[in-house]
Amino acid sequence: MEWQRLIVSYIVGFVLLNVLLGLMAYMTWFERRVLARMQHRVGPNRTGPFGLLQPIADGIKLLAKEDIVPANADRLVFLVAPLLSFALAPLGAAVIPFGDTLHLFGIDIPLLVADINVAVLYVLALGSVGVYGIILGGYASGNRYSLLGALRSTAQVISYELVLGLSLVGVLILSGSLSLQDILREQQRSLVLGPLTLPNWYILSQPLAFALFLIAAVAETNRAPFDLPEAETELVAGYFTEYSGFRFSFYFLAEYINMIVVSLLAATLFLGGIDGPIADGVWWLAIKALFFLFFYVWLRATLPRFRYDQLMGLAWKVLLPLALLNIALTGLVRLWGIGAL
């Protein structure tokens, strides 16, 4: 039975990985189309209907490009760093529940790859290791723009990782578990507020944490307005200035996978994941995640970029105290709720 579970897990993981890679390719299409619409442009529309074949054309183009290693690069690290970034990105999706257990051919197929009881911490750990792809790539390029990009990125990811983690503590206090499945189960209850009966989604009970999580997640994925590590108007392309061909696209794709994973996570943690008003299922998760992805693109179209010191100031002087406040308040409410006060 152990073996059977393992094999089912592998199969689900394999399917999920492929779906994720396909989604990521179409995320680039989605972003370009939405961004174009927001900017009075058309966006890619020549390759296939509505430009739907554009990601494939891009992929072929990038594969066919020369893979250049600069003369003064740290060769081995330079070659490995983008792989590290790309390989770590989809792992976060492994703990996100996509639905209830499926019964097929007499086998129970849980619609998530791994039900880890420290799932939230696992995602945070992935985020903190993921920075190595950026920092090593920036260091190994032997370019000062890359180095500055890597330095910015390191400082940014460490700071916002902290905010991200602390913003989740409120949710963890309420749910009493680090497992995403448990958190999801807690959210499927209903929240009775006088005459109103609402779903127990944590966005309602933890609005501050949700806002903090959203801000920190945008910063963690290096997206506008926190895209300083790759700020093209300052650092040319930041840590991947020297990369070309498919190694460049590894960084690029890792960013998009991270966006998708973070969106799924946000939907699961705060919006009840697969829970919906009618017909619970994976489509609700997709709709919620799509909303976050749209939000990402929207931000990019609207906001200017922060400056490095302002970014750090925001994390340490505004978001961190707010996160601590949120923890304290949630803790007090929780203690009061169980009658300890």
Next chain:
Amino acid sequence: MIDFSQPTPVILSEVRQISPTRRELVLNMGPQHPSTHGVLRVRLTLEGETVIACDPVIGYLHRGVEKLGESHRYAQFVPWTDRTDYVAAPSNNLGYVLAVEKLCGIQAPERAQYWRMIMAELTRIASHLVWLGTHALDIGALSVSLYTFRDRELILDIFEKFCGARLTTNMMEIGGFSREIPPDLPEMVREFCRYFPKAIRQYEDLLTENPIWLARTKGVGVIEPEVAINYGLTGACLRGSGVNYDVRKAMPYLLYDRIDFEVPLGTHGDVYDRYLVRIEEMRQSIRIIEQCLDQVPTDGPLMAYESQYVIPPHKNVMTTAEDMQRHFIWVIKGFSPPKGEVYHAVEHSKGELGYYIVSDGSPIPYRLRIRSPDFVNLQSLPYMAQGAMLADIVALIGTIDIVLGSVDR
């Protein structure tokens, strides 16, 4: 008052006053860099992300335009002025033809002067739109640049209607305009004037109250008014610091003294003030254009006539022997202005654009010198950059509003 009779000590200080430490990082920004607006190269000395020294290196687009002017006949040089500040070509044309007209002692007819003003103000708006778009793009606001370029297209359409070209217009001629104004052009310009205030509101909605935009521009790149005067800044860089100097008001040319408009002055001298000043300048330009359209005569001559210095009207060339001969000489030999020297400045979108011409009585200028505003304004970059963050550098380059074709000439 400045007493120039007193000897003024000029202290040649080095840009870099800080003793080098090992923590410094020299970063070479440009000439190929996304936000140096062409081929500006800036050599930055950084300590962490703080700029210790900033050293602009120019000349990558130097084509010797001034020297070219000294080997072309007077009328032949007009297209070259297009290629100095190529985002505001009509204003460059205007500065040059006004200088030549001053040298020759001729004046364009009233109707031509009004249309020159309309075109110059449209140019100011077009140039400010390019500035706003690229400046916002440098600071990271992606969409503004596309909106501004969308609206700039309308102005370029007007230029195209008027003279057939969109970018390097070669629009102004010595003595006025030799071709008739297209009949539907006034309505086209009016239509633009009706539309454009809405567009400005759109940009302002995206930027003016945006907290990130405020954080990135307020208090950044402050130039005190005394310093601005000392550096010889003009245009929005000077007025952003609150110094009231606008060539249109101080030394009115064309018919600007008949127009009711206001000169916006900043109160803090930072990047944000220069942004506000330029936005307000666009509004004032619309005001000027509307007044010009109201005042301009619908018919009448467009070209100064009875002069050896201007090209004779086409109809007369075809029908009269005198004008045919004058046309032949004008085209083949060029005209010879009187001996003397002349300086004429116009309020270009970037500041005071002056043309200094020395004539030795031959058809070719003895000396031609362009005082391009952004060349002078660029000097203030090291001053503003000291102690700024790396990310501020792009904001500072943007706020000066340089076009390298004009800086390097």
Next chain:
Amino acid sequence: MTVQVLVFWLLALVAILGALGVVAARNPIHSAIGLVLSFLNVAAIYLIARAEFLAVVQVIVYAGAVIVLVVFVTMLVHPDDLPEFHGRRPLRIATGLVLGLALLAEVSAAILAHGLRGTPGPWTDDTIAAVGGNTRALGQVLYSDFMLAIQLTALLLLAATIGAIALARPEAVSERLAAARRVMTISLAHPRGLDQPALPAALPEPQNGRVKEAGGGRPIVLARTADEFTEQPAWGEWRAR
């Protein structure tokens, strides 16, 4: 069980290779990479021992924060300023050898005293399951039995943070810059050269001009004629506000 043992040996091997790489690499960044590799494998070993919380924390804290900071600092520091790692300094080698041997002796003594399996504590699989999992059990122990230690550690870290901030206070770059700026201002307008003219206490009221709130809490001044604000710039008064 055999698979587990096999995986354990594999992980242990990579962890040790990583640790060797830390010592052997000439480039400090490569050393850091070796250390991360070692830490990650140790985390995986924790997983085998069913200490998933510890494993994840190991990754977050050591791989994700500590070594990232090490790499950060290494990248900031000029290569020439880094200490010499591979010079032949007999004293250093001797010290390292003695310390290493001491550590080996300690670990050996511990193993000899308690055996490879160690002495089982109060927590067994059953008691952990009764509490509700490893993470919960760890939390309970840490915040009850070891409360004092936790508080002391927190205090120590706080002191270290304050100390680091105090030590790393930027040596007044801005002051040096301010000095440089003053020298840089070449004043042709003032006979004394460098003096900045003092701003007047009050400015004349705008004559024809007006003040407009332009947005962002900023006024701009609209001058109608060229001789307004010419005695003094419009700047000073509004700066004072």
